[in-house]
Structure formats: C-alpha cells, structure tokens
Amino acid sequence: MxxxxxxxxxxxxxxxxxxxxxxxxxxxxxxxxxxxxxxxxxxxxxxxxxxxxxxxxxxxxxxxxxxxxxxxxxxxxxxxxxxxxxxPWLPEPLPTRPDDPAETAALRDSASMAMLLLMDRLxxxxxxxxxxxxxxxxxxxxxxxxxxxxxxxxxxxxxxxxxHVAASPRPPAATDPARGRALVQSFLSAARSGELDRLKAMLREDVVYTTDGGGKANAALRPVLGADKAARLFASVFDRFYRTAETRLLWINHAPAVLFERPQRHVLYVFDFDAEGRAAELYAVINPDKLAQLLARLDDVPPLPAP
The missing domain is CATH 1.20.140.160 (PhyR, sigma-like (SL) domain)
Incomplete structure (x- = not known):
C-alpha cells in the first residue's frame, strides 16, 4: 500500500x-x-x-x-x-488562499517568493x-x-x-487580493496596447525581473535589472508568446499572479507590488517541472477575487 x-x-x-x-x-x-x-x-x-x-x-x-x-x-x-x-532559481509556486484564517502574517511572509529567495542564501x-x-x-x-x-x-x-535577511531590504508589499487583481489587469492591458511607457510606469526603477527556465525552457540566464529593460523584455515576450494565450489570475505565494496557458507551454508570472502599485519584483516560472504541481491542481486553486 x-x-x-x-x-x-x-x-x-x-x-x-x-x-x-x-x-x-x-x-x-x-x-x-x-x-x-x-x-x-x-x-x-x-x-x-x-x-x-x-x-x-x-x-x-x-x-x-x-x-x-x-x-x-x-x-x-x-x-x-x-x-x-x-x-536563476526560483521557488516552486505555492497556491495560497487569500482568506486562510489559519495563516499568521509571519507565515504568509515566510512563504513569499522574496523571502524564500532570501532564505535560500542561508x-x-x-x-x-x-x-x-x-x-x-x-x-x-x-x-x-x-x-x-x-x-x-x-x-x-x-x-x-x-x-542576512535584513541586509537585503525588500520594498513593502501592500497588495490585498482584489487590488492585486486590478494591478495585474492594468499591467496586462498596457502590454496588450503596446504602450511601453505605460508598462514602464508600472515598474519601479529598480525592478528585478527574474525568469526561471532551469535549462528546460528558454529564459534569461540572469535577472534583468531596471524598469526600461524589464518593460522592453516583457513587451517582447508578450507579443511573441502570450498575446493569444488564455490567462488565469491567481493568488500564488500570497501575491497576485497570472498564468499564461498555451497548448505547448504554460508560464506563471508572480508580482511583488509596492505600496504605490508598482512592481518591485517580477518572477517568471517557466521551468515545466516547477509548474507541474500547480497545473495538476488548478481546479482547486481559487481565482483572484474581483475588485
């Protein structure tokens, strides 16, 4: 057994x-x-x-x-x-529930992408x-x-x-699920419209855009730094791969996320927005092995609530 x-x-x-x-x-x-x-x-x-x-x-x-x-x-x-x-290595995405009463603030913070990456250095x-x-x-x-x-x-x-953790300060994330959904929708709208300046305005100047392909999918081999480079890269890959993809808005690692669903490949983006609604971190999980667990249980993953 x-x-x-x-x-x-x-x-x-x-x-x-x-x-x-x-x-x-x-x-x-x-x-x-x-x-x-x-x-x-x-x-x-x-x-x-x-x-x-x-x-x-x-x-x-x-x-x-x-x-x-x-x-x-x-x-x-x-x-x-x-x-x-x-x-770059990113944690395997964890589906989370925005309204889980069993999770304290400390538990939520310790499961964030940013904190998991910091702890990986310990x-x-x-x-x-x-x-x-x-x-x-x-x-x-x-x-x-x-x-x-x-x-x-x-x-x-x-x-x-x-x-060690304090030596790498993180911008304070102040995103409830409904606001997170609205911010992600605005980000995707800017990408669809091709308005690079509008897309760039939704990124902090010091934004870090990290893609994890693990050698199993095409991805940048180093994090992309800065709003201009990050906006241009996202606009480029959006036009090539994501414009016609189905999208699903989710709450992953206690942060707003979008799953691009395509026949051959799925890609998950997790956003870490600051208090002003600009993305401080953009995490793209492209490695199919890391997405397998999430895709297998999508029916049990609640969507982000509407604002």
Whole structure:
C-alpha cells in the first residue's frame, strides 16, 4: 500500500492528519519546493507509523522534529544540485488562499517568493532556526532540541540569519487580493496596447525581473535589472508568446499572479507590488517541472477575487 493510500485511510483525529497542514507549511518554507515538501512529509509519516507511540509524549513535537531533520538532509543535497542549475532559481509556486484564517502574517511572509529567495542564501542550519523561530514562533529550547544544538548556538544562528535577511531590504508589499487583481489587469492591458511607457510606469526603477527556465525552457540566464529593460523584455515576450494565450489570475505565494496557458507551454508570472502599485519584483516560472504541481491542481486553486 502506498504512503498516499495509507494517509487517506487514517481516521479523523489521528495526530498525523491533524498536524499535516502545519508539517507541509514547515517543509515548504524549509525547501522552497511543493514536491519536495510533500515527499518530506510522506517520509515523516513512515517514521510516524514505525514509531513506538507509547514513547511519544508530544506528537506535534515528534513530527515537527522529524520533518525538520528530513528537510535539512534534503537542503544539503539541494545545495549540491543547485550548483549545476541553469540560470536563476526560483521557488516552486505555492497556491495560497487569500482568506486562510489559519495563516499568521509571519507565515504568509515566510512563504513569499522574496523571502524564500532570501532564505535560500542561508546555511541549512540558519534557515531551519530562522523558519522555526520567525514563522512558527517556537521557543529556543524547542528549536535546540529539534536541531540538536545548544540554545546559545540556536540564538546565534537566528541572529546571523536575521542579519542576512535584513541586509537585503525588500520594498513593502501592500497588495490585498482584489487590488492585486486590478494591478495585474492594468499591467496586462498596457502590454496588450503596446504602450511601453505605460508598462514602464508600472515598474519601479529598480525592478528585478527574474525568469526561471532551469535549462528546460528558454529564459534569461540572469535577472534583468531596471524598469526600461524589464518593460522592453516583457513587451517582447508578450507579443511573441502570450498575446493569444488564455490567462488565469491567481493568488500564488500570497501575491497576485497570472498564468499564461498555451497548448505547448504554460508560464506563471508572480508580482511583488509596492505600496504605490508598482512592481518591485517580477518572477517568471517557466521551468515545466516547477509548474507541474500547480497545473495538476488548478481546479482547486481559487481565482483572484474581483475588485
């Protein structure tokens, strides 16, 4: 029997089922990949089924510890694979719900594209401590037990991680879903009209336009910097590839996004707008492997609400 089938047969109230959403959230923030997060949680489930439950006083702590340690192993392997990755790397897009009452502001922020990219620069240990402390608000004593380090060491790792993150300030994103939909629609309207100045005006002067093809789809091998270059590149690819594509507006990684749907290839753009409604970051996920998880569950992904 597969792990997925076994999970499906668990009865309501079983601790693993109760904590599974939190475990997936933790694994994704540690790994930046929906696929790897799901595999990690499945591996944790196997550890859970093989554990002596009489010796497990706190199922949540046991499962959190197991997922974190499994994710750390995957992080170390991913760092090696990343050395041969073609072009810029972006996190695997995560469908999110704008009105999820279970998510705190810290949880939402830790799943943003910008924060995941910042955390990708941390060491595996720094990232684990940072996520457990910042996103899940665990006390240092629990983090120390999970990471098999002293409390003092965890405090130091957290301090270093916060310094790294603070060294790369991000423009404040102030976009609720309805406003995000309106901004994306305006951006696409400017592209369709061919008004380059209008398109450029919707970008910050210091905008960063990152495309991730992973060597499996045509993409820029370096981030494109600046409003003029970014506007010209987007206008060019829009005319060549996206003008006749079907579009679907979504809420991805707690940010407005547009999925261009074409017969041969889909492309996802995620926007990080600042408080003035200009795009500070433009992320294009073109790698078909990273889009596979999203495309497989599109029927369950809610559209962006209308303004």
């Amino acid at each position: 597969s792990t997925a089938t076994a999970v499906g047969r668990l009865v309501p109230g079983e601790p693993f089922l109760e904590h599974r959403p939190m475990l997936l959230a933790l694994a994704y923030r540690l790994l930046g990949s929906v696929h790897d997060a799901e595999d990690t949680v499945q591996d944790a489930f196997l550890r859970w089924t093989g554990a002596d439950r009489q010796n497990v006083d706190n199922p949540a702590a046991f499962l959190t510890t197991t997922v974190t340690r499994l994710a750390l192993d995957r992080l170390r392997s991913a760092a090696v694979r990343r050395e041969t990755y073609v072009g 060491s595996p240990a720094e990232r684990a401590v940072f996520v457990l402390r910042e996103a899940f608000s665990l006390p240092y004593a629990e983090i120390a037990a999970i990471c098999e380090r002293s409390v003092a060491s965890c405090r130091q790792l957290h301090h270093r991680a916060r310094l």
